[in-house]
Amino acid sequence: MTASTPAKWGLRGLAFGYLGLLLLAPVGMIFYKTFEHGLGPPVEAMTSPEALHAIQLTLLMVAVAVPLNTIFGVGCALLLVRRRWWGNSIVDGIINLPFAVSPIVVGLSLYLLYGNTGWFGPTMAEWGIQVLFSWPGMVLASIFVSLPFVVRETVPVLREIGTEQEQAASTLGANGWQTFWRITLPAIRWGVAYGVVLTTARVLGEFGAVTIVSGSISGETETMPLFVAKAFEQFQEEAAYAGAIVLALLALTTLLLMSVGGRKAKASTTKEGF
Amino acid sequence: MGIAVEGAFKRFGDFQALDDVSIDVPDGSLTALLGPSGSGKSTLLRAIAGLEELDRGRVAINGSDATETPAQKREVGFVFQHYAAFKHMTVFGNVAFGLKIRKWDKAKISDRVHELLRLVQLDGLAERYPDQLSGGQRQRMALARALAVEPQVLLLDEPFGALDAKVRKDLRTWLRRLHDEMHVTTIFVTHDQEEAMDVAEQLVVMNQGRVEQSGTAGELYEHPANEFVMSFVGEVNRLGDHFVRPHDMDVSLDAGDGAEQAMVQRIVALGFEIRVEFVLGDGAEVWAQLTRTELQKLELREGQIVYLRPGQVKSFSSGDAEVSAAA
Numbered sequence: 001m002t003a004s005t006p007a008k009w010g011l012r013g014l015a016f017g018y019l020g021l022l023l024l025a026p027v028g029m030i031f032y033k034t035f036e037h038g039l040g041p042p043v044e045a046m047t048s049p050e051a052l053h054a055i056q057l058t059l060l061m062v063a064v065a066v067p068l069n070t071i072f073g074v075g076c077a078l079l080l081v082r083r084r085w086w087g088n089s090i091v092d093g094i095i096n097l098p099f100a101v102s103p104i105v106v107g108l109s110l111y112l113l114y115g116n117t118g119w120f121g122p123t124m125a126e127w128g129i130q131v132l133f134s135w136p137g138m139v140l141a142s143i144f145v146s147l148p149f150v151v152r153e154t155v156p157v158l159r160e161i162g163t164e165q166e167q168a169a170s171t172l173g174a175n176g177w178q179t180f181w182r183i184t185l186p187a188i189r190w191g192v193a194y195g196v197v198l199t200t201a202r203v204l205g206e207f208g209a210v211t212i213v214s215g216s217i218s219g220e221t222e223t224m225p226l227f228v229a230k231a232f233e234q235f236q237e238e239a240a241y242a243g244a245i246v247l248a249l250l251a252l253t254t255l256l257l258m259s260v261g262g263r264k265a266k267a268s269t270t271k272e273g274f
Numbered sequence: 275m276g277i278a279v280e281g282a283f284k285r286f287g288d289f290q291a292l293d294d295v296s297i298d299v300p301d302g303s304l305t306a307l308l309g310p311s312g313s314g315k316s317t318l319l320r321a322i323a324g325l326e327e328l329d330r331g332r333v334a335i336n337g338s339d340a341t342e343t344p345a346q347k348r349e350v351g352f353v354f355q356h357y358a359a360f361k362h363m364t365v366f367g368n369v370a371f372g373l374k375i376r377k378w379d380k381a382k383i384s385d386r387v388h389e390l391l392r393l394v395q396l397d398g399l400a401e402r403y404p405d406q407l408s409g410g411q412r413q414r415m416a417l418a419r420a421l422a423v424e425p426q427v428l429l430l431d432e433p434f435g436a437l438d439a440k441v442r443k444d445l446r447t448w449l450r451r452l453h454d455e456m457h458v459t460t461i462f463v464t465h466d467q468e469e470a471m472d473v474a475e476q477l478v479v480m481n482q483g484r485v486e487q488s489g490t491a492g493e494l495y496e497h498p499a500n501e502f503v504m505s506f507v508g509e510v511n512r513l514g515d516h517f518v519r520p521h522d523m524d525v526s527l528d529a530g531d532g533a534e535q536a537m538v539q540r541i542v543a544l545g546f547e548i549r550v551e552f553v554l555g556d557g558a559e560v561w562a563q564l565t566r567t568e569l570q571k572l573e574l575r576e577g578q579i580v581y582l583r584p585g586q587v588k589s590f591s592s593g594d595a596e597v598s599a600a601a
Contacts (some may be wrong), residue, residue, distance in 0.1 A: 164354050164356065164358035165358050165359075165360055167325050167345070167352070167358065168352065168354060168358040168360070168416075168419075169345045169360075169371065170324075170325075170344075170345045171323055171324075171325070171345050171346075171348070171350055171351070171420070172300075172354040172371050172372035172419065172420075172423060173346055173347075173349075173375045173376060173423060174346065174371075174375050175346055178375060178480060182371075186362040187361065187362060190515075
């Protein structure tokens, strides 16, 4: 079915209008505000010790939470799709929990669990591990809120590729590990990669849960979103906007890395054999 | 030697896929597992490959019990209906896969892969990806991949099922020739009796998880063990308790001894072969296979009354025992 020309342009206009108004305008506004007086002010705001620490801490969250959730997510997706057992529907439901629960509630529950009177709190304190108001608690919160993405993106791809390639590999002598690395993982890489991007974006931007468990101590337990929020509250608009830009750039970098990697992989798959 | 399956049972939920199946495939032979869908033929093949675990029964490959051996160690070559091509690898990578797993050195792998690609007529396409190949080429690649590791047996699961008629026929002939050269014990699964008869030396006819009969194409056609085999291996008309092949129907314009009155309902010209459909006095419908010459001699037209005399008649009334009679 081909739409008539006015309908086609109408649809395009609607799509661009919607995106422009709801997505591009706010983000564009931030960029405009940040660089209103040139590069100087935002760079200065972002090179303060607190800002640098916040960037570092945010990257640490990503560096810990993303790999852990990726490994767990792929393993869990394999379990859900390739093994039929009674626990599947339970696991499947539990995985969606972070989508259903507000991040604030996640923060509060971690607070209860690891606080001085919580189940794990006293034991951890005995071992000398400070969970709350410190980076381990923040990592736990980040892992919690970003847990479903890799699973959710990997499961449908895993279903779609089916089991025949894996079976073919096994008749050719490959063991489970070899089959996973050489056949399954390359076949599901796009689903996994997309899940990783979403996980990264979620961890970068996490605010609610981290606010509660971190205590938001400047220069110590403040991630970039917390830094931005505090700067905004204290009328340091320059720092707030600049921080927002840094977050946006980090997210964009992830997306960019993905699509560059994608184009490379695509180029190699369409290369002719002559 | 060859492949032996003994007393195989396999159940999927409520469905009995294999119900006490035993087969014997001679060393170096080319055998077809023939049956309708759901007859258990693919399950049996997968059980031989180790891709399916039997509930009961044993599988022996070349004299040694393989029942407990995982697929990975059975040294079988398996070809899937939908190719199961490794999409992210080139043709070369696909064929080399088993050799890389076996840690052959690079030069040897390259020699072996190119030798196989020549064998399956894909040399020159080594650097292509599977999605740049036609269905027939993909299946030949899959075959080369399976043969690369020099398997003890070659198992093909409806290998031509996803291909169009012309390519199917070419590949059939080609597989036949390949087998003559390689002499590796081969089983292939098909629901197409013509394909089975064309390619295989031995046929095993399966139905509802059981083996109905095995033998050469000629044996099955001439001496079917029961009604199922008779109707599956070739066309058949039913006249009361008797069965007769459409080409054994004698059509005549004169009434005579043992002839039954019938009306010509439809004449279908399929090239040299003509299919003539009749209604008998009791309302039963039968058809006869005539040649163009025979049709012209009889000058048949639709609505005409003729007399049918069945030639070779079979009945399987008591205990499926075959009773032949020449009327």
